[in-house]
Amino acid sequence: MVRPLDVLVCVKRVPAVGAEILLTADARAIDTRHLGFTIGPHEECAVEEAVRLVERAGGTAGVLTVGPPEADEQLRYALSMGADHAVRVHAPVADPDPEATAAAITSALRELPPYDLVLFGEASADAGHAQVGFRVACALRRPVVGGVKGIEVDADRVRLRREAPEGAEVHEAPLPAVAAVLEGLNLPRYPTIRGRLRAKKAVVRVVEAPQPVGGLRTLRLRHRSEAHAETIVLGRGAAAAPAVADVLAELGVVR
């Protein structure tokens, strides 16, 4: 049975980095002077899934972020992919700690109209705390499943597929529910021109919510020191095959 669904996707504005990440002078953040911003691949899949669920069942696909006004850019990106409304919980800083983020989302969700399903990415692409969705679920007393790579909604229940060490699992939860999803859940679409123009005109609803500072405070970021031995070039083209075979033999991997 299909009934209209109200889905909300929580996304985070993160820098789109290159191979080398530059840090600010105080080393507390990534130097984003030359960088654009994006939402992580997990979250892109979450947006895609929300749009697909609503395309099938009807309802609404919302997108929410906690951040400064610049984060509207990411909300509009999600809108251009097909989300139909956007909420920004105002935060003065770009990267609040996970407790503050969870508190803000929890508080906003209590104010906003109810959603059947709230989707998170498994972890943000920058801080990677991997916990906001679970904190929100705990606070709102909602069932939650992480690592989700498949979502099916059937009437008032949702079936969530994930990979576990023991194998592929399907979890079933009553709605409303929370899920943290993984890239691979789907192949996200690119925004259309029409979608972008619609997104540009859309009004982002801005809500205020308390964000008590949590107990995890960044002191500094640094680069992982990479032990860097010189690469041994075994050769060029097919002529390198014997040398490769020698290495494989030496490693003892040849069966």
Next chain:
Amino acid sequence: MVLTVVERDGEGRLTAESAEVLAAARDLAEELGVPVAAVAVGETGDLPEDLAKQGVAQVHLLQHELLADGGPACTGEALAGLVADLRPTAVLAADSDRSTEAMAWAAARVGVPLATACTAIRPGSGDDEWEVTRERSGGILLEDAVLDAPIRFATLRPGAPSPSETAAADEVTVHVVVPELDAAVPRARLVDRQPRAAGMTLATAPVVVAGGRGVGSAEGYAVLEELAGLIGGAVGCSRVATNNGWRPHSDQVGLTGTRISPDLYVACGISGATQHWVGCMNARAILAINTDPEAPMVTRATWAVIGDVHEVLPAVVEELRRRSGR
């Protein structure tokens, strides 16, 4: 007390990741002059034996029918209840999906922060202020952070220094704890589980042969499969391959795919962008095959062959077959 959440594998034995966390917990507990206690879900099984080897003398076994699913809500509730009773100094767990999820729920329930993906945890000079080092941006960056809480929740990434030798515990005291789980605890029920097909998984394979843009097509992976078969490896791919539909996402190595640490990683036609590199950088050794001698994967590899995948791999396969007489 340093309370350590431990997990068991399909055979009921302590996982390697949990053993690593216990080692870290021992070091920490020694520095603090407090004991280490373990907490696990389920029946006693071989756990006391495994824990004894780790020098752990106390284990709390959470037992409740609602815990069978391994869902974060019930485990998290139970853990939070135990923490409320024991008031440990710190609660540590491996950085696995299951532990992290339960830790997140429990930390939320207790009302304390959780530091995930940590590579180090140190008591600070202040009362509550400890310091952690954790991975960010998929491990490209490290973050030094203050963990300011009366009870410090942290999950630890694998790959910490080899566990220090320790004296085995003479005896392991098992405390069975039946948490008070309200049936109304919101939870998802496990309704189906398809056991993993026999064979190697990408995450656990000792050798991974992965292909990227340079493989060129779905069909191009045949020679990778062949090599993997000869050297006992699994086949992986980069994000380009997934996006082009050449391989399923489950084969993807990288930040948003699988992060692996095989003994040997054979990177075929993979340039080594950050997104991919963080997925394979824990490999013990890397053999890169690439036309571009300046590609990041080549410059970071242990060994490299400069050339086209479809020239090099068939020759390697032929050479291996020749040597083995097959």
Next chain:
Amino acid sequence: MSPLPDRAQVVVIGAGIVGNAVVHHLAQLGWREILLVDKGPLPDPGGSTGHASNFVFPVDHSREITLLTGDSTRQYAELGTLTTCGGIEVARTPERVQELHRRMSSARAWGIDAELISPAEVSEKVPFLDPTVVLAGFWTPSVAVVDPLRAGELMRERATAAGALTVSAQTEVLGIDTSGGRVRRVRTDRGDVDTAYVVVACGVWSPRIAALAGATIPLTPAVHQMIDVGPIAELAATGREIAFPIIRDMDPLMYERQSGPDLEIGSYAHRPILVDPDDIPSLQAAALSPTQLPFTAEDFDPQMEAALELFGEVLDRPDAGIRHAINGLLSLTPDGHPLLGELPEVRGLWSAAAVWIKEGPGVGRLIAEWMTDGAPEIDPHAADVARFAPHERTRAHVRARAAEGFNKTYGITHPREQWTSDRGVRRSPFHPREEALGAEFFEVAGWERPQWYRSNAHLVDELGVSDRPHEWDARWWSPIIDAEHLAMRRGVAMIDLSAFSQFDVRGPGALPYLQHLTVAQMDRPVGRVIYTPVLGPDGGFRSDLTVVRLDDEHFRVITGGSDGARDLAWFRRHLPGDASVALHDVTSAVCTLGLWGPRARDVLAAVTEDDLGDAAFPFATARWLTVGSVPVLALRLSYVGELGWELHAATESGLALWDALAEAGRPHGLVPAGIGVYGTTARMEKGYRLMGHELDAEHGPVEAGLALPGLKAQDFVGKAAYTKAREGEPEATLCTLTLDPGTRRRPQGGEPVLTPDGRRITDRRGRPSYVTSAGGAPSLGTHLMMAYLPPWHAAEGAGLLVEYLGERYPVTVARAGRTPLFDPDDTRMRG
């Protein structure tokens, strides 16, 4: 990684299309030990070549750019890296339709096949385009897409195969050592290389690299946005990279082209987004590449709307996604032209920067020829990196003009259009008086020069001058110019000429030094004013200027404002190595006021006690006078064909000079006159040639009608070619044409000259006949045009056609050669 050679004949920095083309052509011309370095990897080091849209539209209003594009197109084709697809510039507005007519004129002038087509014909060629949005299309069948990365690889391969080239990628240039004003060494992170020549072909990084040698390459990186939308079934079905003509949607300043299954949309419409060369991220830190910056979507939104209007049929589909979107970097210069040639600050340091993909291979050849022979086949006048005045090389100026110029990329730019940013940087001492008189200031090399004075508006009716009825003809023009002209011819006018560039040449070597640089005999008595062409080694014009012998070993060189910097660089470059000649730029020390007209002597006589009579002060001589209490160097000559003087005074005395003359001139009806008279109407009536218009490297003095009666014994640059030209018949003759009565339209310059039956005219060397200058001739009652014509058309009285904005107008060859149409015997200025 192999170590670098210890020394190289030339080090080319930058392995984009330009650097690759430079090494290829240097190798072809016999250079060896060429070293090509780039900080990035090959084949795509991360510069603009790697993300450019790679299409080539051959028609440009500029002949120089058109020639470079044509040469490049042939080279891309020869390398097998060119796909011809055709292209259409579409007009949505009547103004643009007129501009497309103008482009047709340019196409005809430069001999490029093109056609104006109807909306229906546009949609026949591009079926998924909405023809109802379009008024007309400018169809160029030879528009093509090229592969500059592959072309670059092939060029490297050829130079390497010739044993001429070493390539070192991922090599960062850390320093360029100079001594004695010359390049000596390039320092890199892989070792140092001794060399006497360095070519900076670093695109957007060029300013940084030049700065390592203490030199300036005045460009700024700027954003050009582009997106790819797809997949689009109609495009995918072609199975080709490009199968449909490229559309330039000119009015919204954008283009659309097929790129495989996608439609690529590029924009020159957004706000100027300038980036500092120091702020370009490294290859490692950039998410895509250093020159593909994060897309700023809001800047592109209007283009999306415009694209939907034209291509809604294929773009407004749910599966047509925006798959790629970048803020691509390109190089912008203060005047929109490339930066080519040896840098004026350092000998041996060459710039090959600010070059589009469509010009890259041609620029490579041009630079290589220039380095080898001292003169390239294509005249690099407008692109010469030495063309900038000091303030024009500043960051502030470059950014101001680049910001202003960006939206002109697809804009409609009137040939006389003035810049609005960073004005008022160079003002003559007369400026306050000029402002008070309502001067309309035009700019040259930063100088503010009155083009006409509103204070003279009353003369328009008094003298019966008519306005131009057509807006385009009258844009950046005023009938006051014609009125000032007539007032000068009737009485007397004074003209601010302070923008002249002036150099003092002194020392025991001064005479031989100048002899070497000029065609005319310099060994004339002290006090002589000598007009002379200055030639390049190939005998084409480098400049034309006036030399005054002030003393035995002291000369004053006076040249035009717009060519001052280029000429100064040329003169500096030829200074002898010893200290026998001192060259000083005295431009800022001297202000100049021209006083001309039948009453000029009366006016000047009123303020000086010196004898101005013909015997005491004959034509073509210079003397020091005292005007009031101001010492003045007076030159008896004229560019307007009237009796009078150029009066040169110390800058600080300029106002006193102006006021004295203005006061003395009142009873004589003295009017201030602008450059409209000096540079166009009076000059053209007298048949005088203007550098950069009639005079260029493609033509020498013989064809320009400026050959001197005698050939001096001394050697000089270009003498061999000049001598040869004197001995033969010219392939073309510079002619003055009159517009036949019956039209009120006024061609502006740049138009093709056609045979009476509408065929294009070229000379035996393939050089086209086009209007080099055009302007009113109030004293002759006609409109004049100058053009080089081959001998069989250069017959006085012959009728021809000039094509202007889509119409053809009959013209008559009024003069072949230099004899003026107005006062042919020069009696007025000699009188």
